[in-house]
Amino acid sequence: MKRTLTVCPYCGTGCMFYLVSDGGKLVGVEPSVTHPVSRGGLCVKGWNAFAFVHHPERLTTPLVRRDGVLQPASWDEALDLVVTGLQAVQEKHGSDAVMFASSAKATNEENYLLMKLARAVFGTNNIDHCARLCHSSTVTGLAETFGSGAMTNSISCIDETDVILVIGSNTTEQHPLIGSRILNAVQNGTGLIVADNRRIRLARHAALHLRHKNGSDVALLNGIMHVIIAEGLVDEEFVATRTENYAAQAAAVAEWTPEKAAAATGLEAGEIVAAARLFAGAKRAMILYSMGITQHSHGVDNVRCVAALAMLTGNVGRPGTGVNPLRGQNNVQGGCDMGALPDLYSGYQKVADPLVRDRFARAWGVPSLPAAPGLPLTRAMNAASEGRLQALFVMGENPMLSDPDQGHARKVLEGLELLVVQDIFLTETAALADIVLPAACYAEKEGTFTNTERRVQRARKAVESPGTARADWEIICDIALRAGYRGMCYHDPREVMDEIASLTPLYGGIAYDRLDPHGLQWPCPDRNHPGTPLLHLEHFTRGLGHFSPARYRLPAELPDDRYPFVLTTGRTYFHWHTGSMTRRSHLLDREEPRSFIEIHPDDAARLGVRDHDRLQVASRRGEVQTEARVTTMVVPGVLFMPFHFAEGAANALTNNALDPESSIPEFKVCAVRVERVP
Ligand SMILES: Nc1nc2c(c(=O)[nH]1)N[C@H]1C(S)=C(S)[C@@H](COP(=O)(O)OP(=O)(O)OC[C@H]3O[C@@H](n4cnc5c(=O)[nH]c(N)nc54)[C@H](O)[C@@H]3O)O[C@H]1N2
Ligand SMILES: Nc1nc2c(c(=O)[nH]1)N[C@H]1C(S)=C(S)[C@@H](COP(=O)(O)OP(=O)(O)OC[C@H]3O[C@@H](n4cnc5c(=O)[nH]c(N)nc54)[C@H](O)[C@@H]3O)O[C@H]1N2
Ligand code: SF4
Ligand SMILES: [Mo]
Numbered sequence: 001m002k003r004t005l006t007v008c009p010y011c012g013t014g015c016m017f018y019l020v021s022d023g024g025k026l027v028g029v030e031p032s033v034t035h036p037v038s039r040g041g042l043c044v045k046g047w048n049a050f051a052f053v054h055h056p057e058r059l060t061t062p063l064v065r066r067d068g069v070l071q072p073a074s075w076d077e078a079l080d081l082v083v084t085g086l087q088a089v090q091e092k093h094g095s096d097a098v099m100f101a102s103s104a105k106a107t108n109e110e111n112y113l114l115m116k117l118a119r120a121v122f123g124t125n126n127i128d129h130c131a132r133l134c135h136s137s138t139v140t141g142l143a144e145t146f147g148s149g150a151m152t153n154s155i156s157c158i159d160e161t162d163v164i165l166v167i168g169s170n171t172t173e174q175h176p177l178i179g180s181r182i183l184n185a186v187q188n189g190t191g192l193i194v195a196d197n198r199r200i201r202l203a204r205h206a207a208l209h210l211r212h213k214n215g216s217d218v219a220l221l222n223g224i225m226h227v228i229i230a231e232g233l234v235d236e237e238f239v240a241t242r243t244e245n246y247a248a249q250a251a252a253v254a255e256w257t258p259e260k261a262a263a264a265t266g267l268e269a270g271e272i273v274a275a276a277r278l279f280a281g282a283k284r285a286m287i288l289y290s291m292g293i294t295q296h297s298h299g300v301d302n303v304r305c306v307a308a309l310a311m312l313t314g315n316v317g318r319p320g321t322g323v324n325p326l327r328g329q330n331n332v333q334g335g336c337d338m339g340a341l342p343d344l345y346s347g348y349q350k351v352a353d354p355l356v357r358d359r360f361a362r363a364w365g366v367p368s369l370p371a372a373p374g375l376p377l378t379r380a381m382n383a384a385s386e387g388r389l390q391a392l393f394v395m396g397e398n399p400m401l402s403d404p405d406q407g408h409a410r411k412v413l414e415g416l417e418l419l420v421v422q423d424i425f426l427t428e429t430a431a432l433a434d435i436v437l438p439a440a441c442y443a444e445k446e447g448t449f450t451n452t453e454r455r456v457q458r459a460r461k462a463v464e465s466p467g468t469a470r471a472d473w474e475i476i477c478d479i480a481l482r483a484g485y486r487g488m489c490y491h492d493p494r495e496v497m498d499e500i501a502s503l504t505p506l507y508g509g510i511a512y513d514r515l516d517p518h519g520l521q522w523p524c525p526d527r528n529h530p531g532t533p534l535l536h537l538e539h540f541t542r543g544l545g546h547f548s549p550a551r552y553r554l555p556a557e558l559p560d561d562r563y564p565f566v567l568t569t570g571r572t573y574f575h576w577h578t579g580s581m582t583r584r585s586h587l588l589d590r591e592e593p594r595s596f597i598e599i600h601p602d603d604a605a606r607l608g609v610r611d612h613d614r615l616q617v618a619s620r621r622g623e624v625q626t627e628a629r630v631t632t633m634v635v636p637g638v639l640f641m642p643f644h645f646a647e648g649a650a651n652a653l654t655n656n657a658l659d660p661e662s663s664i665p666e667f668k669v670c671a672v673r674v675e676r677v678p
Helices: 075-093 110-122 136-145 155-158 176-187 201-207 218-232 236-242 248-252 258-265 269-281 299-312 332-335 353-366 377-385 406-415 472-482 493-503 587-591 599-607
Strands: 001-005 016-022 026-032 063-066 069-072 096-100 162-167 193-194 207-209 287-288 322-325 391-395 416-422 435-438 449-450 457-458 565-570 597-598 614-618 623-630 638-642 670-675
Touching: 001 457, 069 449, 075 096, 075 176, 075 391, 075 416, 075 435, 075 472, 096 110, 096 377, 110 332, 110 353, 110 449, 110 472, 110 493, 136 322, 162 176, 162 269, 176 193, 176 201, 176 638, 193 201, 193 269, 207 269, 207 332, 218 258, 218 269, 218 299, 218 623, 236 299, 258 269, 287 299, 299 322, 299 416, 353 493, 377 406, 406 614, 449 493, 597 599, 599 623
Parallel strands: 096 391, 162 193, 162 287, 193 207, 287 322, 391 416, 416 435, 565 638, 597 623
Antiparallel strands: 001 016, 016 026, 063 069, 063 435, 449 457, 565 670, 597 638, 614 623, 614 670
């Protein structure tokens, strides 16, 4: 038996475990007892993280579409077709007719290389990844208020805080090892406020559970801030010495009396007052949030309010405090850090800055780099339907199931001149591709992942990849070489990280020989730096913290007579996103085998619906059939559906209304109608 220490491939919590293998095959997982996050524990997905690796449906050879059918091909043939196809589109329509979708499932090194390929070899800033669908509101909102879009504190701060506000995060299901840490803290006396209208597990342990209307967080937070100011609970010294623009914030929330906020949110005024007193009365209070805050057409405004609440009460820059966006995918923090974003290079260095461009151009040995920011992923679909985008290279994403408004997404993907998909399975998106490239998965390659608390950790190869599947970084470098670029020849990912460190101040001191056993937290500017568990200690990354008041706006689509329900979408404990991995993990799939929708007993009674009935759900964009789950998890008038299932796909229904600033889709609110299938 061989044990290989590596990082869990699922969520951004970043637990580490040993993959146990026997004769080249994985047989199980053993948690790492000394790891600061997992501390000997794992959730059910971690325990089962070996299960999909040897699944018989793994892609083992490149596939090329001939006569309308995907057929096995050699690497030479497939990669030459990729390069000539991309070049042909470029010649015909220009460099910006090509787009690259990077992957929060791939390593830092691979994300860096794909963005280098897009910019240095294909001359376009059209590179983005699923962070667009996830925490783009955070990146925009916290950059403006704090100067950095990452978690300000560390996961361990949960043990040293007095009050935790969890807003729009189902932590025990989606970041389970962080969720159990919160439950432990509550058992030891920490106060918990949950603001989420589903009765999630944390809500049952909360001192206060605020079941406000979906999409009303700006009203709720403005109301809470109103009370804090009116009752003299502001941390005057912090506001005076560490922040700017307080007067505008105070003016903006002046009208948000608890009564007005109650009317907008559907809460009682007393609940808003109680939340304000509990939060502001604590010596150390910590905010954790996730998709309930970000995935709205006003997601950036939500983030601004969260940041303002923390600054108003002096809860930044100390242990046990902070604004903590829980990052979703195992390497979505890293994908952003590496510049798989249309306007930023690695380390959040701006594409628009000529000095930055010049530095990268010299390091990469190219005469110049493109200056105009590229397309966000969520705007790519429209660009393609307007003919501005003709080729899409997708590494490790499954937009057919994860993008909003599936009908539109399908039409666009089918209409592209060239679609290349590099994945470990033949996903719903890969099935539409012209060329499919088989990738090695996390257990079959070396590299680093960066977790939600900015901890850069090493993933290690435990077994060989199936058939001729190759690591993403090797495939990308091969494409660069075939396109005639000689600046991407590396022996191993370690050399790539050295290049990243040389060009990225935040990662300046990150090197493989320093990452054992449990990684380093960025910023880590040089080789002697110990890493940074807490951000914004003496001053904010941007200098002073900036109050950016937000005006309350309603969601883009609200219920009416024809579509009387609010549909909100999200996840379950056992499955991962589009199910490519968890639905191929026997134990996980057995626990949650079918698409379902949660409906309140009152609504169910009115519609004559019983538990497990088949339901037809329709929105202005599409319809699906799914199974009723009658439960008080949801409030009357609201339905909840996970987006894991290809049959009964929630994204056939969702709205692609975007936040104007972050381009995130409004996954958390759309209007639907529902009826029993006779
Ligand atoms: N098991 C599992 N874990 C995962 C994932 C997975 O697919 N499966 N995905 C990972 C990824 S990439 C991400 S981004 C995270 C997401 O993690 P979470 O954000 O925790 O998960 P979601 O289910 O999307 O939504 C969280 C909560 O937001 C609430 N909500 C909906 N609308 C609103 C609103 O208007 N206001 C407020 N305050 N709350 C609202 C919902 O009721 C829901 O309980 O999970 C990560 N972890
Ligand atoms: N309705 C609704 N839709 C949503 C959301 C929601 O809350 N509601 N949430 C959004 C959010 S937050 C997110 S993050 C997105 C996620 O959207 P996606 O990123 O599209 O979803 P995943 O299923 O995680 O896709 C990852 C893909 O990578 C593949 N893969 C795994 N490992 C590797 C590897 O090493 N190399 C390669 N090349 N491929 C690999 C997997 O097989 C899978 O196909 O979904 C978004 N969509
Ligand atoms: S909490 Fe997240 S990182 Fe930890 S084992 Fe579960 S899925 Fe993996
Ligand atoms: Mo996400």
